[in-house]
Amino acid sequence: MQLKIALLGGDGIGPEVLAQSVKCLKAIEETFNHRFEFVEAPFGAIAMTGSGRPLPDETLALCQESDAILFGAIGALEYDNNPEAKVRPEQGLLRLRKELGLFASIRPIKMFPAFLENSPLKRNIVDHTDLVIFRELTGGIYFGKKTLSEDGTTASDLCTYSESEISRIAHLAFKAAKKRRKKVTLVDKANVLESSRLWRKTVTNIAQSYPDISFECLFIDNAAVQMMLNPRQFDVILTDNMFGDILSDQGSVILGSVGLLPSASVGLENAMFEPFHGSYPQAKGKNIANPVASILSSAMLLQHFGLDEEANAIVAAVHKSFVKKVVTTDVLGSSKYGTDYVGDFISENIVESDDNPSINDENIGLGKSTII
Ligand code: IPM
Numbered sequence: 001m002q003l004k005i006a007l008l009g010g011d012g013i014g015p016e017v018l019a020q021s022v023k024c025l026k027a028i029e030e031t032f033n034h035r036f037e038f039v040e041a042p043f044g045a046i047a048m049t050g051s052g053r054p055l056p057d058e059t060l061a062l063c064q065e066s067d068a069i070l071f072g073a074i075g076a077l078e079y080d081n082n083p084e085a086k087v088r089p090e091q092g093l094l095r096l097r098k099e100l101g102l103f104a105s106i107r108p109i110k111m112f113p114a115f116l117e118n119s120p121l122k123r124n125i126v127d128h129t130d131l132v133i134f135r136e137l138t139g140g141i142y143f144g145k146k147t148l149s150e151d152g153t154t155a156s157d158l159c160t161y162s163e164s165e166i167s168r169i170a171h172l173a174f175k176a177a178k179k180r181r182k183k184v185t186l187v188d189k190a191n192v193l194e195s196s197r198l199w200r201k202t203v204t205n206i207a208q209s210y211p212d213i214s215f216e217c218l219f220i221d222n223a224a225v226q227m228m229l230n231p232r233q234f235d236v237i238l239t240d241n242m243f244g245d246i247l248s249d250q251g252s253v254i255l256g257s258v259g260l261l262p263s264a265s266v267g268l269e270n271a272m273f274e275p276f277h278g279s280y281p282q283a284k285g286k287n288i289a290n291p292v293a294s295i296l297s298s299a300m301l302l303q304h305f306g307l308d309e310e311a312n313a314i315v316a317a318v319h320k321s322f323v324k325k326v327v328t329t330d331v332l333g334s335s336k337y338g339t340d341y342v343g344d345f346i347s348e349n350i351v352e353s354d355d356n357p358s359i360n361d362e363n364i365g366l367g368k369s370t371i372i
């Protein structure tokens with residue numbers, strides 16, 4: 001397959017972790033005979049230094065004409081610490097999602113056996129967790145009208161959703177559930193919010209056209225508790241932009257590090273693959289950031305194009321790095337391995353699955369370990 005992939009390293013640790021993904025995709029190219037063209041473009045705080053804009057026009061144009069986008073991270077301390085800043089790097093990411101119509105963020109939280117020891121939660125709770133969050137990504141409170149009174153003492157953010165915005169992601173979630181354990185949980189706050197009541201009404205109607213899928217609704221506060229008490233009860237979680245943002249970071253606790261979690265942001269024409277984590281500016285240039293979230297995001301990219309065997313070859317190599325304890329310090333405090341070394345190890349261990357019988361437990365490496 002031939003793919004043009006835009007690389008947006010962005011800020012902080014973004015470029016470092018992205019570089020490890022590129023190593024892995026190059027290994028996939030060679031092993032499985034594909035052709036990937038990589039094109040880098042400025043994005044985030046780093047782009048603002050030159051153009052004043054976090055998403056320069058040329059970067060947007062490149063993303064529009066590419067088959068896929070791999071994104072590193074966004075955000076910088078100088079903006080986080082300055083509530084007066086008029087333009088923020090994050091606006092570039094939000095605008096990119098909106099311009100490309102990336103309305104669904106797919107965020108899998110899957111426990112691999114080798115990750116088990118890393119969880120701060122009890123093993124019997126997190127073992128075999130395998131859920132995926134479908135987070136609405138281009139609507140809701142993130143994109144609603146914002147106001148700040150002239151005297152700066154009153155502010156508001158409007159949360160608006162239309163039926164069509166809800167139903168397009170709901171259908172994606174139900175279709176995903178069909179290929180999984182056939183359960184969808186809608187997470188909302190319908191006891192308080194009008195927008196949540198519209199979600200509930202719309203999704204309950206849609207659920208009727210998927211009779212083989214069991215459907216339930218949970219309030220966000222309860223869902224947050226349930227996710228920590230018994231994450232195995234969840235298969236597909238469907239939720240709005242803000243609840244999905246919070247719930248997905250919370251879910252990362254199950255695996256013990258936000259540095260392990262990938263995501264796919266998809267629309268009708270474009271797709272971007274991004275780690276859950278932020279830019280971690282304190283770690284920039286120190287070669288300590290965990291590249292696994294980015295590497296697994298590139299596996300999701302492959303999966304998006306139907307390259308399941310290739311995606312699984314990456315997952316298997318990541319699994320091997322855990323088994324061999326070739327991990328960064330967020331996973332194992334005493335580890336002496338850096339970002340680069342972990343990236344090298346994973347990319348060098350990418351092989352066709354038949355060559356790798358030692359990691360065939362749990363179906364990893366057998367072409368059955370898909371990420372979502
Ligand atoms: C995420 C991030 C972003 C979000 C930020 C960086 C704007 O936290 O992708 O979860 O809130 O969507």
Ligand code: MN
Nearest residue numbers: 245246249276
């Ligand atoms: Mn987030």
